[in-house]
Amino acid sequence: MAGNSAGGRGVKSDETLFAIIEAVREADGIGVTELAANVNLAKSSVHKHLSTMRDHGFVVKRNGEYHLGLEFFSYGQYTRTTQDVYSAALPALEEIASETGESTWLMTHENGQVMYLDGRDPNDEINVNALVGSWEEMHANSGGKVILAHLRESEVNEIVERHGLSAKTDETITDRATLEEELERVRERGYALNLGEGLREMNAVAVPLISQESVEGALSVAGPTYRVKRERCEGELLDRLRAAADDIGLSLAY
Amino acid sequence: MAGNSAGGRGVKSDETLFAIIEAVREADGIGVTELAANVNLAKSSVHKHLSTMRDHGFVVKRNGEYHLGLEFFSYGQYTRTTQDVYSAALPALEEIASETGESTWLMTHENGQVMYLDGRDPNDEINVNALVGSWEEMHANSGGKVILAHLRESEVNEIVERHGLSAKTDETITDRATLEEELERVRERGYALNLGEGLREMNAVAVPLISQESVEGALSVAGPTYRVKRERCEGELLDRLRAAADDIGLSLAY
DNA sequence: CCGTTCGTTCTCCATCAGAGAACAGCAATC
DNA sequence: GATTGCTGTTCTCTGATGGAGAACGAACGG
Structure with missing residues (x-):
């Protein structure tokens, strides 16, 4: 899909995860259904990824919408x-x-x-x-x-x-x-x-x-x-x- | 392992990805072999994840060692x-x-x-x-x-x-x-x-x-x-x- | 020049990511 | 206050794929 250079030696789940992250960023406040449509995946699949990310603080739910979580800021600040x-x-x-x-x-x-x-x-x-x-x-x-x-x-x-x-x-x-x-x-x-x-x-x-x-x-x-x-x-x-x-x-x- | 609240409704590959990310952060400069040992995975598996992350800028290789990439800073700055x-x-x-x-x-x-x-x-x-x-x-x-x-x-x-x-x-x-x-x-x-x-x-x-x-x-x-x-x-x-x-x-x- | 150690590639199998349907929760509508 | 139509969540199933392990190749040092 988006990233192609991975070929056969990449991890597809990671690719979809990154696609979801990017879609959440672009939307800044989005629900599971709309998100699933944007990344061409089943609602259930997107939901699973979001749950996992939520457990790790990479995503948060505010008034029913998903946003990127401050964990990104934490890693980002560290990286800088x-x-x-x-x-x-x-x-x-x-x-x-x-x-x-x-x-x-x-x-x-x-x-x-x-x-x-x-x-x-x-x-x-x-x-x-x-x-x-x-x-x-x-x-x-x-x-x-x-x-x-x-x-x-x-x-x-x-x-x-x-x-x-x-x-x-x-x-x-x-x-x-x-x-x-x-x-x-x-x-x-x-x-x-x-x-x-x-x-x-x-x-x-x-x-x-x-x-x-x-x-x-x-x-x-x-x-x-x-x-x-x-x-x-x-x-x-x-x-x-x-x-x-x-x-x-x-x-x-x- | 680390995160457990996911239970059966999370994505295991994402969990391992997060574990790898965290391990790279902690090490700040680490090779595949050592990394694989730290997260209890096969070298080949870790390598696949790293390749995927590299394609997306979440990880970079400097003098043969992996570091977190500035893409984290980009997302972090956005989040803040x-x-x-x-x-x-x-x-x-x-x-x-x-x-x-x-x-x-x-x-x-x-x-x-x-x-x-x-x-x-x-x-x-x-x-x-x-x-x-x-x-x-x-x-x-x-x-x-x-x-x-x-x-x-x-x-x-x-x-x-x-x-x-x-x-x-x-x-x-x-x-x-x-x-x-x-x-x-x-x-x-x-x-x-x-x-x-x-x-x-x-x-x-x-x-x-x-x-x-x-x-x-x-x-x-x-x-x-x-x-x-x-x-x-x-x-x-x-x-x-x-x-x-x-x-x-x-x-x-x- | 050979031995060691690393990263990368390959192949194979059991697992699990993804689809789809069913369920639950909430709002607005009538 | 029942109905409709949206959500988000959970469930079950199956084919694709993540992970292991071995083999390869490159870099290094003695």
Whole structure:
């Protein structure tokens, strides 16, 4: 059905469980009957899965409707805080945001995508919690690009093949050759810019967070083009990010 | 095994999946063989589950070891931000923490336990991220008590039966009768105190967050007994909490 | 170069996940 | 207040599949 790469070596029950979880998430408040219809299973089967999940707190029933349970938050919080970059970079996040006055972000990559681990927006212009915890494609994002630039070429190829290079704006890099040039530029300079490639009217700079020769994440500052111009990205903001990245690199190495 | 309440109406594969997830969490970096031993399953079975999870990002392999994947963080973040109290109370959290100078907490309950949804500690004395996302028993916690006080008696009984009244310190309430007196007192006053009942040398006050007659959570301030004395709890801190709770109650009602 | 240990794949069988029907609980309708 | 029409839950049955165990292959170290 949805996931196919499992082939014959996966566990089908797990697949259905994940489908149910995803359907509960999408619905946010849904009954057994409707849920069963959404995942193409018998009511009884869905009910069994839900009961099991309920016993473990992954799902709760509020006014007759199933919702994801806080156990997910528990596991999620654990997962975030055990990312080495997270604890290493968290203090810097706060500082950079308040010093520069612009939104500041921490990202990691996994499976060819990046995720915002956390962010601060001193101006409260951006809903930080809407972005934190969400996946982004790497090619249209300063953090993603700076991470890509530090991966092996074979990995980059895999990622491009798997996720493509979709256009977010008309500035987005959409072909492999241009991407490679850009990544080369990033490697030379040691930082990545994003000039309206992800969102119109949004610029950003990112530096890599490196531990033992491998990229563990990226730190970036982003803001509207009228405040965050290219010169500022490559000047004040970059300086601040680089200083933080050096510190973080040290603390990652212990 | 671990979860038994499922009886015959649960899905056994899901139980094993959850066991594997939990084992991966506990180990934080573990191979198939060791994992299989920890959950008492054949290597091949564990491997199949891990493959399926990997396809969905719930698990990742880093240097030959399995870890929980950021997909958990994604679901967790979603779960937290869709809790109505969370977005309603988040701004207040920040404000109260900076105004009072003491650690401030937001909790909700689920399945007879409370969880810290978020917290702020202006003094950086407490590792906030270690508490956020963790479950706590309700009876030894100001937030837990104030929530308990607003539940139906049958619910309180269930909770006490299920989770007991374990002693955290020698001030902890450990019998049902004393708890009932305390809850009655909390209902009369409209707030709950915690005077060294959870941790020695730690006091706290909490107020309930109520929406349409039902408790959705609690807001609390906590600190070391030498700074956060009972008088301060029932004075300045309580005033601040009550003001915030009123606002939040309104915004919960839209 | 061989022995060990890991992860992965394969095959086979008893179990159990899933379907479907029946039952129960609740609301609204007449 | 009986009836209808929805739910969620429980039951029973059966074919598919999860789990065991063995075999394979890769990585490592002596």
